[in-house]
Amino acid sequence: MTDIALSARPRNRSVAQRILAGAWTSTEMKVAVFIFAALAVLTVVAPFIIDASATKITVADRFLPPIFMEGGRYPYFLGTDQLGRDLLLRSLIGLRNAFAIGIVSVVIMFVIGCAIGIYSGYRGGWVDVILMRITDVQMSIPVVILAITILGMSRPNPFTVIAVLVLASWPAYARVARSVTLAERQKEYVRAAKILGASDIRIMALHIAPSILPSIAFVAVLDIARMMIFEAIFGFIGIGIQPPTPTFGTIISTGTQYLLNAWWITIVPGFLLALALTSLNLMGGVLERSRNLVLQGQL
Amino acid sequence: MASKPIVRVENLSVLLEGGGEPRPVLADISFDVAPRSVLGIIGESGSGKTVLSNALVNWIKLPLRVTSGQVLYQGRNLLGLPEHEMAKLRGREIAYIGANPTIALDPTIPVGHQIVEKLREVEPGISREAARKRVIDTLDAVRIPSAARRFDEYPFQFSGGMMQRAMIVDALVSNPKLLIADNITQPLDVTVAAQIIRLLRDLQSDFETSIVFISSALGVVSDIADDVIVINAGRIVERQTAARITSAPEHAYTRDLIAKVPRLWAAAETPEPTLLDDMMLEVRDVERTYVVPNHTKLFGENHVRAVRGVTFDVRRGESFGLIGESGCGKSTLSRLLSSIEQPDKGTIKVEGRDIAGLKGKPLLDMRRRFQLLLQDPYNAVPAHASVGRTIEEPLRIHGLASGAALKARVRDVMAEVGLSPDLYESLPVGLSAGQRQRINIARALILEPSLMILDETLSALDQVEQARLLALFEVLQRRHGITYLYISHDLTMVRRVCARIGVMYLGRIVELADNQTIFETPAHPYTRTLLSSILTVEPKPFRPETYLLEGEPPDPIHIPTGCSFRTRCPFAFDRCATDDPELAADADGNGAACHLAPGQMPPPTILPATTGPLAAPNA
Numbered sequence: 058m059t060d061i062a063l064s065a066r067p068r069n070r071s072v073a074q075r076i077l078a079g080a081w082t083s084t085e086m087k088v089a090v091f092i093f094a095a096l097a098v099l100t101v102v103a104p105f106i107i108d109a110s111a112t113k114i115t116v117a118d119r120f121l122p123p124i125f126m127e128g129g130r131y132p133y134f135l136g137t138d139q140l141g142r143d144l145l146l147r148s149l150i151g152l153r154n155a156f157a158i159g160i161v162s163v164v165i166m167f168v169i170g171c172a173i174g175i176y177s178g179y180r181g182g183w184v185d186v187i188l189m190r191i192t193d194v195q196m197s198i199p200v201v202i203l204a205i206t207i208l209g210m211s212r213p214n215p216f217t218v219i220a221v222l223v224l225a226s227w228p229a230y231a232r233v234a235r236s237v238t239l240a241e242r243q244k245e246y247v248r249a250a251k252i253l254g255a256s257d258i259r260i261m262a263l264h265i266a267p268s269i270l271p272s273i274a275f276v277a278v279l280d281i282a283r284m285m286i287f288e289a290i291f292g293f294i295g296i297g298i299q300p301p302t303p304t305f306g307t308i309i310s311t312g313t314q315y316l317l318n319a320w321w322i323t324i325v326p327g328f329l330l331a332l333a334l335t336s337l338n339l340m341g342g343v344l345e346r347s348r349n350l351v352l353q354g355q356l
Numbered sequence: 357m358a359s360k361p362i363v364r365v366e367n368l369s370v371l372l373e374g375g376g377e378p379r380p381v382l383a384d385i386s387f388d389v390a391p392r393s394v395l396g397i398i399g400e401s402g403s404g405k406t407v408l409s410n411a412l413v414n415w416i417k418l419p420l421r422v423t424s425g426q427v428l429y430q431g432r433n434l435l436g437l438p439e440h441e442m443a444k445l446r447g448r449e450i451a452y453i454g455a456n457p458t459i460a461l462d463p464t465i466p467v468g469h470q471i472v473e474k475l476r477e478v479e480p481g482i483s484r485e486a487a488r489k490r491v492i493d494t495l496d497a498v499r500i501p502s503a504a505r506r507f508d509e510y511p512f513q514f515s516g517g518m519m520q521r522a523m524i525v526d527a528l529v530s531n532p533k534l535l536i537a538d539n540i541t542q543p544l545d546v547t548v549a550a551q552i553i554r555l556l557r558d559l560q561s562d563f564e565t566s567i568v569f570i571s572s573a574l575g576v577v578s579d580i581a582d583d584v585i586v587i588n589a590g591r592i593v594e595r596q597t598a599a600r601i602t603s604a605p606e607h608a609y610t611r612d613l614i615a616k617v618p619r620l621w622a623a624a625e626t627p628e629p630t631l632l633d634d635m636m637l638e639v640r641d642v643e644r645t646y647v648v649p650n651h652t653k654l655f656g657e658n659h660v661r662a663v664r665g666v667t668f669d670v671r672r673g674e675s676f677g678l679i680g681e682s683g684c685g686k687s688t689l690s691r692l693l694s695s696i697e698q699p700d701k702g703t704i705k706v707e708g709r710d711i712a713g714l715k716g717k718p719l720l721d722m723r724r725r726f727q728l729l730l731q732d733p734y735n736a737v738p739a740h741a742s743v744g745r746t747i748e749e750p751l752r753i754h755g756l757a758s759g760a761a762l763k764a765r766v767r768d769v770m771a772e773v774g775l776s777p778d779l780y781e782s783l784p785v786g787l788s789a790g791q792r793q794r795i796n797i798a799r800a801l802i803l804e805p806s807l808m809i810l811d812e813t814l815s816a817l818d819q820v821e822q823a824r825l826l827a828l829f830e831v832l833q834r835r836h837g838i839t840y841l842y843i844s845h846d847l848t849m850v851r852r853v854c855a856r857i858g859v860m861y862l863g864r865i866v867e868l869a870d871n872q873t874i875f876e877t878p879a880h881p882y883t884r885t886l887l888s889s890i891l892t893v894e895p896k897p898f899r900p901e902t903y904l905l906e907g908e909p910p911d912p913i914h915i916p917t918g919c920s921f922r923t924r925c926p927f928a929f930d931r932c933a934t935d936d937p938e939l940a941a942d943a944d945g946n947g948a949a950c951h952l953a954p955g956q957m958p959p960p961t962i963l964p965a966t967t968g969p970l971a972a973p974n975a
Contacts, residue, residue, distance in 0.1 A: 071781055072742055245735035252694050252730075253750045253799070254723040263749075268740045352739060354785030 072351060079347035080340075089339035096333055100153045104146060108132045111150055112301050115141035120319045136321045139311065147303040148326040152333060154298060155305050158215055159284040162222040167277045169223065170230025171270060175261050177231065178238030189235065192228035200225040200287065201294075208296040215298060218291060222284050230273065237269040271348055278341030282334040289330070305330055361388035362534055362566050363412065368425035370407055370416060370590075381407050381420065382590045389534070394560060394567045396581025396598065398574055398613070401818040404590040405570045409538040411435070412568060413452050414442050429534070448478040451527035455539040457519040461511040467519075468495070468507030471526050478530045494525045497562070498555055516682065517548035524556070528563055535560075536568045541576055541891075545681045545845045550889035550900060553580050572818050574617050575891040578602050586610045602893045616819070617893050618848045626871045627675060627855050635708070636807055636839040637670040637693070637726075642702035644688055658913045662688040664863040665702070667939075670807075670856075673833070675840040677854030678865075679847060679886065683912070685863035686843045690811040693841070694728035695719065706807060724754060727800035731812035733792035737784045744770075744780035747798045754803065765802060773798045773828060790821035797825075801832065809841045814849060826853060847890055851875055856945075859883045862920045863912060865939060869946035879948035881925050881957060897960030902926065919951065927952055 070078070080086045104111070109132045118141035122129045129136060135145040177188040204221045211217050241247065242265065250260050285305070291297030292306015300307055305326045312322030370382040382404045389395045399405045407420060414434045416422050426433040429450065434442065446452070454460060462470055471494075472487045482490075488507070495503035498521040506514075514522060520540060527535055537556070541549035557580060560567055571577050577584055577598070584601045586594040586609065594607040605611045644663040650656030663685045670676040680686055691697045693704060695711050703710050706726050714722055730736040737746055747766045751757045757765055767777045773794045784792055793813065800808060810829075814822045826849065832838055842854055850857055857874045859867040859882060867880040878884050881903065888898040903926060910916060916923050922932040931951050939949035 072740075072783060245730050245732050246738040248696065249730055249736045249796070249799070250749070251696050252723070252728045253753055253803070254720045255749070255753050259753065264738060268738060271740075352783060352785060354783060 076344065076348050076351050079350055080343045083343050083347075085339050086343040089336040089343070092332060092336040093340065096152065096329070096336070100149045100156075103149050107134070107143065107146060109143035109146060111142055111146035111303055113142065117141065120315070122319075123321055123325075135325045136319075138308070138322050139315055139319070142303075144308075144322060144325050147308055148305075148329050151303045151305040151308055151326055152329050154215065154302070155285040155288050155330070156333065158218055158222070158288045159281040162219045162226075162284050163277050163281045165219070166223045166227040166280075167230055167274065170227035171234040171266070171273060173227070174231035174234025174236075175238045175265055175269075178235035179242050179257065179261050179265065181239075185235070188231070192231045195224070196228040196232075198225070201290075204287075204291055204296060208291065213291070213296055213298055218288060218297060222287060226280070226284075230277075233273055233276075234269065237273075238265055241265050241269055271345070275341055275345040278337060281337055285330065285334065360391075362391045362430065363389040363568075364428040365412070366426050366428065368408075368411060368427065369423045370404075370411060371421050371423050373419045373421055380590055382411070385425070385587075385590075385592055387585055387592065387595065389566050389568060391533075391566055392560070392564050393583065394557075394569055394581045396577035396584040397568065397570045397587060398577045398584060399572065399587035400613075400820055401572055403587045405572070405587060406538055408587070409452070409536050409568070409570050412536055413446055413450055447474060447532075448530055449532050450534045450536065451530070451532035452536045453520075453523050453527050453538065453540050455542055457523045457540075458511075458516065460523055461519065463511050466508045466510055467514060467522050468492070468509075471522070471529055474526060475529050491525065491529055494529050495522070497559065498522075498524055498528075499551070500525075517545065517552070520548075520552060521555070524552070524559070528559060528565070531563060532565060534568070535565050536570070538570045539572065541571065541573070546847060546886060546891075547681055547889045549576070550891060553891065554900075556580060573891065574602070574613060575893050578893060579891045586613065614893060616823075618819075618852055619894055620848060620851050620875060620887075620890065620892060621894060621897060626851065627853055634672040635669050636672045636674070636706070637676075637841065638703075638705040638708075639666055639668050639693070640703045640705075642666045642689070642692060642699045642704060644685075644692055644697065644699050660912050661915060662863055662912055663692065663699070664915075666860075666863070666865055667702075668858050668865060668868060670839060670841055672806075672839055673837055674856065675833070675842060675854045677842045677844065677850040677857040678860055679844060679850055679857060680860035681845060681886075684860045685912070686845075686860055687811060688863075689860075690728060690809055690843050693809055694726065695723070720754065724803045725805055726807040726809065727803060727805040728809040728811060729793075729796055729800055729813040731815060733789045733796060733816055737792050737795050739784060742781050742783055743775070743787075743795055746784070746795060747802060750799055750803050756803075766798075769798045769802045772832075773801065774824075788821075789817055790825065793817065793821075793825060794828075797828070801836075804836065805838065807839045807841065809843065811843045812845070813842075815844060815846055822849065829853070847875075847886060848892075859886065862910065862915060864920065864949070866921065866950070867948040868939060868941065869948070870944070873944075873946050876960070879946075879952075879954070880921075880950045881927055881952070882921050883948070884957065885924075895961075899961060902958060919949075927957060 118133065118137050119139055121133050121137040123136045124131065124134050133143050133145075135148070138144055138147065173188055173192075177185045203225050207221050208217060247260060247264060250264050255264070288297060288304065289306040289309065292304040293310040297306050298304050308326045309323050312319070315322055365385055365387050368382055368385040369380065372379045372381050385408065387395070397405055397408065407416070410416055411422065412427055414427070414437065422435055427435050429445070434445070437445075461467060468488070468491055471491045472484070475487045475491060476482055492503045492507055495506060500506050500518055500521055511519060541552055553576060556567065559565070569577060569580055578601055581598045584596055584598050585592055586601070586607065588609045594601070594605065594610045596606070601610065602614060605614055642663055643665055646660040646662060648658050648660055650658045666689060668676070678686055678689070692699050695714070698712055704712055706722065709722065711719070711722055744763070744766055747769060748762055751762055751765065767780070770777050770779070775791065775794050775798060784795060787795075796813075814825055817825065829840060833840065840853075842850060844850055851871065854871060856868070856870050858865045859874065859880065861882050867874065867878060867883045869878070874883060875887065876897070878887065884898045885903040888896060888900045888903040890896065910920070910923055918934050919925070919928070919932040919937050922928040925932065929951075935951065937949040937951050939947050941947040
């Protein structure tokens with residue numbers, strides 16, 4: 058909190074610009090953005106510059122430790138797995154998949170959930186009752202059971218995985234958005250907008266949404282991490298994206314068998330996952346604090 | 357002073373730090389509070405009153421800092437006490453009541469239980485039953501009706517006035533030696549405020565408590581206090597007895613302050629009536645009933661009759677006032693007039709067009725003609741949008757301008773209402789209530805309406821800001837020919853600006869007359885009650901002893917038969933219980949819904965110099 062500068066007070070920049078500028082002044086934000094950007098660049102560029110393969114099996118090179126340990130050798134920077142495939146490349150591809158699935162599924166569930174929640178809360182009455190009972194039904198089905206049912210029956214690919222995650226998680230957003238909307242629609246500014254002649258859709262999208270969504274969005278950032286973990290769990294129990302495409306789940310689940318003599322197979326993807334999630338959470342947190350400071354008029 | 361003072365403040369100075377230059381908030385304040393006395397502290401907003409009241413209970417927090425002086429309570433310096441020692445005194449011996457009772461209570465716990473909790477905290481030995489009994493007794497003492505039942509009710513079931521009384525119980529239940537009341541009457545209706553003041557005076561003699569009463573309303577302070585301190589810009593400018601402060605003020609600032617208090621009777625400023633016959637707003641027999649579930653019966657329903665047949669006209673270019681206590685249906689009426697809700701019966705015509713039943717595009721077009729300004733400047737302006745964006749919104753909704761033209765129009769309106777165009781991109785967060793209300797006004801004004809409904813728009817502001825905005829309204833009226841409908845409980849303001857006034861009670865207009873008749877020769881006892889409860893610095897023609905009501909209006913579910921005012925009317929007789937009086941206007945358009953003949957109420961004690969035509973109530 059303290060390292061967000063309080064001195065600069067630009068007057069004629071827009072609110073969004075001030076939030077970003079405020080966030081950028083903190084060291085945490087710079088570190089997080091750097092880590093995130095580095096990982097993003099690595100996932101894109103690494104397959105082209107590293108002279109190794111994520112999928113080609115080379116039995117002679119199996120169980121090579123990372124390059125900084127005794128026995129490690131170029132170009133296997135972080136060692137190889139039980140089939141001699143380069144672990145760094147495999148993990149980066151896993152990270153890319155996990156990220157894409159995590160972000161896309163959270164965005165979709167956030168949009169769907171909040172739209173249903175705001176609509177339900179704003180309308181009230183029977184619309185509210187029906188929509189909320191549907192969310193109740195959806196909420197009562199555990200994620201893993203839903204995943205086993207859907208992914209077990211169809212061929213698991215990124216789209217079905219995203220669909221399962223969205224289906225399992227939108228009710229939470231609908232619930233939260235609805236309860237905040239219930240409080241928000243009583244407020245005077247909503248009445249003021251009605252007096253001005255604003256339509257219901259306009260009130261929901263331009264008046265209620267901007268005041269309630271940012272705090273929900275902060276939780277949604279944390280949810281990206283949760284979705285990535287779910288994706289890894291699906292891979293771990295074998296209903297995720299199928300081999301040979303590397304995912305965190307499959308790498309870690311096979312790596313556990315060799316934990317004693319080749320610990321890096323599980324540690325490397327875990328470490329990358331942790332690094333990515335930390336940077337994401339840091340950014341979310343700093344942006345949220347910066348927004349609060351702007352809204353409190355301190356920035 | 358004969359006896360030892362209970363509190364002595366010596367050379368207290370407080371500095372505001374942080375941001376730019378350190379700024380003194382209080383400078384060299386010294387005074388005593390004698391035991392069993394009421395000390396009034398008066399000053400405009402920003403004079404340091406609230407900081408002083410906080411200093412008395414050692415609540416000075418950063419960025420405020422006490423630079424010198426002490427607050428001696430029975431010889432101990434409170435400012436030097438460690439926090440746990442202070443916590444023992446607070447609530448136990450020193451009690452504090454703030455201005456906003458609605459946020460001081462926990463909404464999830466019944467009111468009585470919260471007070472019991474506090475009592476058991478300050479008196480750990482007391483048994484649960486004894487605590488309960490004592491709280492109910494004290495609730496009785498502040499005249500909360502059926503205290504034993506109210507004990508188990510939640511804060512949302514209490515009205516503002518009852519909540520303030522509950523706060524007084526909360527403060528008094530531990531028999532404190534000192535009570536600090538910071539601006540407790542400001543948000544209340546005049547009748548309720550008068551009751552609270554009378555109550556505090558009674559309690560003060562019963563409980564032998566000393567009171568420090570802080571307010572910006574001179575009338576209230578001079579009414580309750582024994583001694584009065586006047587604060588200006590953090591310094592005491594005058595100390596006087598309450599009687600002398602209004603009759604023989606010594607300091608120029610005090611004289612100025614007294615001169616600024618608007619007068620209701622002696623040399624009152626009143627507006628010129630408009631004689632045009634062009635009707636801006638015609639309201640005919642409008643009714644609105646809400647159906648709410650009755651929880652005592654399965655499938656039971658209660659009918660809340662919020663507005664019960666209201667009829668009045670507003671002429672173009674006129675300022676019309678609607679007054680009444682809270683709960684009289686004013687706000688429902690404002691919702692009906694602004695077409696947020698539809699009336700169950702009756703018609704509302706704006707510029708000759710019935711707005712009931714309008715939908716879609718025609719309604720959107722009509723909305724440009726009339727605008728409602730809301731009461732609460734803090735909630736009516738969204739916190740997440742910049743000032744300029746908020747004022748742009750109506751133009752965007754109606755599709756009236758875009759791009760540079762839109763920005764230019766917003767800047768023009770901002771300048772017109774006295775907002776600096778530099779505020780365009782800033783959020784409303786640091787702005788004062790007055791500035792926020794200007795945003796509100798700008799947002800309505802940008803549509804160039806011909807009718808503005810002001811629903812308690814100015815009641816959250818202090819007198820100085822109120823006067824400024826009233827002046828702004830007058831300028832806008834002259835420039836754009838806007839018609840105003842003031843809905844308010846502030847009689848002083850209505851006296852100043854409204855040519856014609858309707859008095860509402862329980863969803864009905866009980867008296868409708870011109871300004872002079874309402875204030876000088878009102879024909880309805882309820883109007884007289886309202887006038888008698890005004891706390892002011894001048895002599896009143898209607899004495900509270902004759903008219904002041906006890907309790908609150910009956911709830912609009914169980915409206916008394918016959919005349920709805922009879923349950924509180926000091927002059928009610930047999931006929932009132934059976935016949936519902938009708939409001940019939942005389943030749944001048946004045947009239948009251950009352951069975952009393954003109955001579956049946958005591959005449960005004962001080963007859964105003966200029967007497968208007970006497971309103972003839974239909975007997």
